[in-house]
Amino acid sequence: MGEKYNEILIAFKNNGCRITEQRKSLLSIILNNPSCSCKELYYIAKKSDDKIGRATVYRTVRSLEDLGFIQYKNIVLC
Numbered sequence: 785m786g787e788k789y790n791e792i793l794i795a796f797k798n799n800g801c802r803i804t805e806q807r808k809s810l811l812s813i814i815l816n817n818p819s820c821s822c823k824e825l826y827y828i829a830k831k832s833d834d835k836i837g838r839a840t841v842y843r844t845v846r847s848l849e850d851l852g853f854i855q856y857k858n859i860v861l862c
Contacts, residue, residue: 795851810844
């Protein structure tokens with residue numbers, strides 16, 4: 785997971801995305817649960833950080849999709 789995690793963080797940074805603690809946490813959750821839906825990812829993330837919102841999850845997933853790291857329909861890591 786470490787190499788892909790760092791690759792994604794660099795891509796976020798290169799595309800002007802902020803690298804927040806919530807985004808880092810969410811990225812780890814996505815990498816550890818690659819077949820989960822956005823809704824499932826939200827509930828997992830909410831357990832570790834009750835301040836994380838649905839919009840953060842969906843925006844992060846959308847950013848990952850735009851950067852070509854996942855396919856949104858199935859949350860499949862590329």
